[in-house]
Amino acid sequence: MSITLLITDDSTILLEAWKYILSFDTRFQVIATCTSGEEAVEQAQKLRPDIVIMDINLPGMNGIEATALIRKSVPETKVLGYSLHSELTYAWKFMAAGAAGYIEKTASIKEMTDTLVRIYHNQPPGCKERKSEMQMVCI
Amino acid sequence: MNAKYRVLHLEDVRSDAELVARELRKSLDFDHLVIDSEKAYLKALEQFCPDVILCDHSLPSFNSLEALKIVKQKKLHIPFILITATMSEDVAAGVVREGADDYILKDRLKRLPNAVLNAIEKYRHEKERKALIDEVHQKDVQTTKRLLELSTKLLLATQVAGIGIWEYRLQTGKFVADDVLFSLYGITASDFDGSYEAWMQFIHPEDKERVHREFQNALTTTEDFDMVFRIIRHDQSVHFIKAVALVENNAEGNPVRLIGTNHDITAAKEAEKVVAENEAKYRSIFENSLDAILLTVADGYILAANPAACAIFKMTEQQIIDKGRFGIVDVTDPRLPVLLEERRRTGKAKGVTNFVRSDGSTFPGEVSSVVFTDAHGEARTSMVIRDISERKKMEKALENERLRYFEVFQQAPSAIAILKGADHRFEMANPYYLQLMGKKDVIGKTAREVFPEVEGQGFFELLDQVFRGGNCFTGKEMLVKLNRCNGGQLEDCYLNFIFQPYRNDIGETEGIFFFGNDVTEQVASRKKIEASEKQFRQIVETAQEGIWMLDEKNLTQFVNAKMCRILGYSEKEMMGKPPHFFVKTKGKKPGLHTFSAGMNSIIDMYEDQFVTKSGTVVWAHLSTNPIVDDNGNYRGALAMVTDITVRKRLEEKIMRQKVQQQKEITKATLLVQEKERNFLGSELHDNINQILTAVKLQLKHYLENPDASKEIVTSSHAYLEMAIEEIRKLSQRLVTHRFDEDSFTDAIRFLIKGLSIEKIVALDVEGLNEDAIHESIKLTVFRIVQEHLNNISKYAKATEVTITLSNDTKEVSLQICDNGIGFNTKEKRAGVGLTNIYNRVESYNGSIHIKSAPGQGCNLQLWIPLDQPLSLHN
CATH class of the missing domain: 3.40.50.2300 (Response regulator)
Known part of the structure; x- marks a missing residue:
């Protein structure tokens, strides 16, 4: 009973890196990767993953719009905002669109897996998470 | 009755x-x-x-x-x-x-x-008269005899001399008169009632009192009277009446009646008066004449001499009478016998002979003598003598004067002539006149004969007019065309002259005096000056430049029409005003009253702003120079003024446009820099950062799972190389325009390489001499190439691009051709890139031409002048 994941990123390098790294963690199962917003919405409706890891900069439909669509059409699927940007505005935009959490691309593997697990269990951000994230979520 | x-x-x-x-x-x-x-x-x-x-x-x-x-x-x-x-x-x-x-x-x-x-x-x-006579007859014998005699005489008088008889009876107080008497009074018997009052009415008012007195006196004193009085007849004619009366007394010696006659003596009275007047007249002439008058007897005795004679001969009248005629004439004068003979023969004589004064001195005298018969029938002569010695002296002086004037006349540097009579016959003409007119032998000829060529020029008519009207005519610079010395050729001669009429003793115009000067040369030279003045005026007035002259006080002395138009003032308004009155900056430079600050004698050129009458500012270019007289004194200044307002406005507009372009370039440059930064940022962030992040994740994973396949390390190594390459590209992008280290062409090559389009780009720099091009132009050209190549690599999808760079001594030219998808040049300038290119070219006064259409690639050509204003280089 691993957590099913859909990873969306226009950078194939990171996409491949995460897919490879997470395949070693039994708690997770990457069921699909995609490089555009439209593709992400389509795959999410079709595969109904537990969590969609959603990049913000995508060709065509961007990550925020895609998040909103997924949350509307597949409410059980959770979305984790995922970006190189550290500015809070991006986090806010994701949360406003219905994302369950937000994480920077530069985060470590543990941070990523911990966040995925916490989201999956509908837990609020733990003490270990970065203060900024906590604050952001509480707002 | x-x-x-x-x-x-x-x-x-x-x-x-x-x-x-x-x-x-x-x-x-x-x-x-x-x-x-x-x-x-x-x-x-x-x-x-x-x-x-x-x-x-x-x-x-x-x-x-x-x-x-x-x-x-x-x-x-x-x-x-x-x-x-x-x-x-x-x-x-x-x-x-x-x-x-x-x-x-x-x-x-x-x-x-x-x-x-x-x-x-x-x-x-008749009966009454007879009765009267009968009554006289009835007197006593003596009286009767006397009265008879009287009666006879009276009757005779009545018939012959028109003597009227009257009688006044004291008893009745009435007059009785005969018809003759009535006729003297201009009445008939029936018109007269015989009363004293009726008679008195006829008496002249001035005589009334006297007549009344005499009449009453005769009655009271019984004395006869004999008086003359005037009567006024009913027709208002005045008659002198001589009245004689006898008083008749009665036995007691009391007057009974007056009997008398009336006689009209008017004619006699008048004759008497004339005689008396003539007598007085002749006496007055005799006494007051300035001429000596002698009354003589033909044989030489002098009867009377008047006071003038006494004065002339310096003798008393008695002395003159004593000397006798031959004592006062110069008997040696041969003219004397001639005069005496003439008088003897004709009864009168007139002429000049010498007379002798009391002191023995002689004097010439004009004498006229007449033989006449006096009232007593005796032959008499009169001599009227006038001392003409003074006149002789005067005549001599006049002759001298005349000679002197003649001298002046001959020598005068003016033309003088005298024309006599209505046909203007030459009486005199001085040598200068003859010389000026080119005539000779004019005396005695008429003006029309001497000057046949002048006929029709109006001068003869003028002469006629002056002669007739008697008024002087003054001609100033009048042109006369003369045929001098019969040359046949008419010559222009300008004269200043006077036609002055002169008159004889009784005031009639006798002739015309001509006085003239030749002013031909003055007129000719003045005409030349006028002509050149006119020419100058024309040039000045039609000049495209404003002409402005100042006097030595630096006040406006002259402006031409153009100058007035430039400043919008009338000539009158500008006159006398200093130039700084019109200058916009007046007050700023209070010392500057003339056109330019210096008084040096060189031409000064400058531009200044003036304010027109309507208040608008005009720019003018002034070319000024001071006017200096022969002594080096400043006499004013002259300025040639050109209105350069339009040019200035254009220049200002161009400057503003340039500034605007520079601003836009700056803006564009900033935009480009911003874009560049964004690009660098996103390159670093989105690309390199992601690569490095991926490497980091992989290496972390490898460290946590050392037994994992080496594949991940290989992948990480490849990613790192990718990151290094990306960074190299970015850094190249940042340093390409530093021409101090690399050449201009090298920089372009780096640029091409940086865009990874070196395979499709051909660069031709054969005709380029980099050293001739200023750094700023190189940079501009580089920026344009960079901009355009960016566009090509981004949008054009070209497979061939040729870049040709060349220059000559005047400009640098750039051509970039590609075979890409092209674009519509009519549409809004395609993107920021092209706008930047246009602005850069315009700001360097260059020209640009872009030819492109969808599907047909793009050909960009531009030229930038090498010679640029300094400001642009900065």
């Missing part, structure tokens, strides 16, 4: 008698006795005592002639009037000849009453 007249009428026809009676009754009251026989006639003459007899010519027993004869024989003093129906003129004339007083035709009876009255009146007067 109240008295009843008695009319004896001889008439055999009763009806005729009644007709006469009826006619007479209309005018007078009378007793009418009609008879028709001689017997009755004689009886009637005795008893009836008729006042008048009317008689029909033919009576039964006797006729009118017999009736008349009876009256005459009886010496009856009764008027006899013949009345007849048919009577020839001869018979009537015969009756009248026999003594009838009148005759009346029966069919003309209307005349009868007057005839009767006149006849009665006439007979009454």
